[in-house]
Amino acid sequence: MAQDYRFFAATRRRCFALLFEHRTRSGRRMETFWIAASLLSVVVLFFESSASDLFPNTPDILWRFGLLELGFTALFSVEYVLRVLCSPRKTHYPVSFFGIIDLCTVLPMYILWMMPSLAGATDLVVLVRLLRVLRVLRVLKLLRYMNDAGILWRSLMRARRKLSIFFGFVAIILCLFGGLMFAVEEGKDGFTSLGASVYWAVVTLTTVGYGDITPHTATGRMLASILILLGYSIIAVPTGILTAYMSQELEKGRAARSCQNCLHSGHESDAKFCAHCGAVLDSDRSQPVDK
Incomplete structure (x- = not known):
């Protein structure tokens, strides 16, 4: 036994x-x-x-x-x-x-x-x-x-609160402009419901512009222009948030790798030799996510 x-x-x-x-x-x-x-x-x-x-x-x-x-x-x-x-x-x-x-x-x-x-x-x-x-x-x-995928995953987890706040703000803007466009266009030219109007707002804010629904009134076109400019101004916000956290994760990874010979830190994750004394570095033991 x-x-x-x-x-x-x-x-x-x-x-x-x-x-x-x-x-x-x-x-x-x-x-x-x-x-x-x-x-x-x-x-x-x-x-x-x-x-x-x-x-x-x-x-x-x-x-x-x-x-x-x-x-x-x-x-x-x-x-x-x-x-x-x-x-x-x-x-x-x-x-x-x-x-x-x-x-x-x-x-x-x-x-x-x-x-x-x-x-x-x-x-x-x-x-x-x-x-x-x-x-x-x-x-x-x-x-x-993919070991480097762990950096992206941890960055997303750390930035999730700020990203949630940002996307909540974007949802408010989409509902506001969708409702305004539904009222301005009076339910015509594809703006037949609030859902369709919010769909138009999503496509417009992301500057995709399919063209299947377009405003035909002067006020509607003015709202569309404002929403397009607003989209260009805020589209880089989540990228900046995620980039900041990814930079912190990369810096933490460099600081964690130190040479056993001279104790010099700051090495890249794929470095095999110490940049200060030339000694062989231990393999990177960081794990991407829970496997």
């Missing part, structure tokens, strides 16, 4: 090192494997969506793509189960960001297996397409292996 427990514990530690640690040679090889598998599954999904047009002379092409999807689903299912079993906190990984992403990428196939009638129901075509599109979320699995 004790030997079985030690064998299980050793196997669990080995799986944890392969799936969660990427500083060893075997960990880096496993990292490369999962990156390639995630990219290949997304590429196959895009080919599958237009398989009938790309391969008109192959009547069973959708069946072949189905077999490929079956293989990817089995592979990512094994990965998900192993991550749950090897995680030190088994209840933490399933509700984490990457745990939810990993689960969503394998659920569509299982849902279609348990309810095969969905695939042939004409009134549920949108649901079936949504389940297929969920597989595109596999591209988000790549964020797990």
Whole structure:
């Protein structure tokens, strides 16, 4: 019994090192494997969506793509189960960001297996397409292996309050101008409701300008001009907020890396040698997000 427990514990530690640690040679090889598998599954999904047009002379092409999807689903299912079993906190990984992403990428196939009638129901075509599109979320699995993505994630978390205040202010402006345009245009020329008017305000404030709804009165055009100028003036605000926090995160990363020989700090995250004495630096041990 004790030997079985030690064998299980050793196997669990080995799986944890392969799936969660990427500083060893075997960990880096496993990292490369999962990156390639995630990219290949997304590429196959895009080919599958237009398989009938790309391969008109192959009547069973959708069946072949189905077999490929079956293989990817089995592979990512094994990965998900192993991550749950090897995680030190088994209840933490399933509700984490990457745990939810990993689960969503394998659920569509299982849902279609348990309810095969969905695939042939004409009134549920949108649901079936949504389940297929969920597989595109596999591209988000790549964020797990991008160390620099952690800087962006932490910056977003630290700036979330300021960004929320900014977008709340923008929402107020959109509702105000949408309501004014609905009243000025008297429900004509596409401004048939407050929702349509706010949609116009969103398109105008972001300076996209689809042209499907345009004001025709002099007052309406004046309001549109003000909203366009306002959009140009505030569009850089969230960029400035996020840039400031990203600069702080980069500076913290440089300060955290110090040379063990001369104790000189301020090295870049990808630096291999000390810029002051030339000694070899320890590898960067910062992690992007909770894996």
